[in-house]
Amino acid sequence: MSDEPQIPPSVPSQEARQWAMFCHFAAFLGLIFPFGNLLGPLIVWQIKKDFDPFVxxxxxxxxxxxxxxxxxxIVCFLLMIVVIGFPLLMLVGIAALVLTIIAGIKANEGQSYRYPFxxxxxx
Structure with missing residues (x-):
């Protein structure tokens, strides 16, 4: 098994692309609820995973x-003891925000997106 993107055999339907986008954007629930960044994508994925291979x-x-x-x-919070955790947490937050938006847009375009790192x- 490789980490190569699994390209669907055809272009996903508009509905499949929207649900794939919602899987990515559901992470923004973390701005409202604790652990929402994990629960949002998990719930959307569990409900719609059998709908389409792309989703x-x-x-x-x-x-x-x-x-x-x-x-x-979590690592950033632990590193706050030695101060470096504060800027690292900001960097992680900004990177997560930007990459999540990019992934949602790519999914809505029907492209299989792979997050770096x-x-x-x-x-």
């Missing part, structure tokens, strides 16, 4: 990225 692929990718972001944030716990 399943992008849902897993979104969830893997949010798991990685959460782990990076992501630990892919879900295969």
């Amino acid at each position: 399943n692929d992008q849902g897993k990718e979104a969830l893997n990225f949010q798991i990685t972001v959460s782990l990076a944030a 992501t630990w892919r716990a879900l295969k």
Whole structure:
């Protein structure tokens, strides 16, 4: 098994592209609820993963990225003891925001997006 993007055999339907986009954008629930950045993509993916292979692929990718972001944030909080955690947490937050927006736009265009620097716990 490789980390190559799983390209669907045809262009996903408009509805599949929208649900894939929602998988990515559901991470913004983290701005409202604690752990919403994990729960949002998880819930959307679990509900719609059987709808279309593209939604399943992008849902897993979104969830893997949010798991990685959460782990990076925990490390940043621990590093706040030595001050470096404050700027690192800002950097992680800005990167997560930008990459999530890019991923949602790409998914809505029907392109399979792969986040950089992501630990892919879900295969």
